[in-house]
Amino acid sequence: MxxxxxxxxxxxxxxxxxxxxxxxxxxxxxxxxxxxxxxxxxxxxxxxxxxxxxxxxxxxxxxxxxxxxxxxxxxxxxxxxxxxxxSSPETEPVIEDVVRLSATDAFSTFVAAPAAARLHQRHPGISVEIVSTTRRAVQHRSGLEIEIVVGEPQVVRAEAFRLGSYVLGLFASTDYLRRHDPPTTLDDLTLHRLVYFISSMLQVDDLDVGRRYLPDMRDSVTSTNVFAHVEATRAGAGLGLLPTFMAARRHDLIRILPNEIAMQMDYWLVARSDTLRRPAVAAVVRELRITMRQMEDVLLGSDGPPPSSEEP
The missing domain is CATH 1.10.10.10 (Winged helix-like DNA-binding domain superfamily/Winged helix DNA-binding domain)
Incomplete structure (x- = not known):
């Protein structure tokens, strides 16, 4: 026309x-x-x-x-x-906007929340809404600016890039190890029960490592929430397949077979191109990148201390 x-x-x-x-x-x-x-x-x-x-x-x-x-x-x-x-020339531009992101429970707690808090200190006009969910990237992301998913996503009409990685390891509580013989080989794992995700409800293929790498372990307590995995493992339900950066914060959890069980997982960020051009969204993405870099050693299972000794 x-x-x-x-x-x-x-x-x-x-x-x-x-x-x-x-x-x-x-x-x-x-x-x-x-x-x-x-x-x-x-x-x-x-x-x-x-x-x-x-x-x-x-x-x-x-x-x-x-x-x-x-x-x-x-x-x-x-x-x-x-x-x-x-904005005055001496200050950063004033940004007034709401940015909604979805992420896994662990990412929401340990990366997104502190990143949003630091960003809000510099830009009080930016409000960040965090929705905790563990799923694949959605094809229609109306009402959602940023998605954080585990594993490389297949998306259309959107951009995706890797934010960073973390490691899954096998852990047991000190009390559990007092009551059971600690496994010293992979074959020994069949004598223990696994604490992990509910297989039938797991929407993320990359997280199905519990079945791929530990096929002979039977389930003990399973949940869609990774914090439930941690607490069930601490309570002695079995061996928990846990993010090492979460387990490292709990002094009553001992890592089992660290050389044999170390599964690297990737966090990916997904957003539409036009959304990424919004100043507030760009600021949130920038802060997430910074936080991921600061936590890299902990996320990848370094033996160094966690960023905080406080329990979540």
């Missing part, structure tokens, strides 16, 4: 920017403090000005058309200019 001659409204472009971020009119309306009818009216006005459709409905919400992506680029530049005007 022929481009209309009138100039797009700056307000309409900022509305489109929020709809592109959230994928839904209702959430964009909540963020902007207006109703969804106004959102719809402004998008329609912008489409008339631009001379074509900017949004297309999908199963996960609204997706940008090629023309919409052009408009989004202009909207992002406009937002950047406005943020520069709101």
């Amino acid at each position: 022929k481009m209309a001659s009138s100039r797009p409204s700056a307000d309409d472009l900022l509305v489109l920017l929020e709809v592109a971020r959230s994928g839904r009119f209702n959430r964009a309306a909540e963020t902007l403090g207006i109703n969804h009818v106004t959102i719809s009216r402004r998008i329609s006005a912008l489409e008339r000005t631009m001379g074509g459709k900017l949004l297309a409905r999908s199963n996960g919400g609204w997706e940008l058309t090629p023309l919409g992506k052009r408009a989004l680029t202009a909207a992002e530049r406009l937002e950047g200019v406005l943020q520069e005007l709101e």
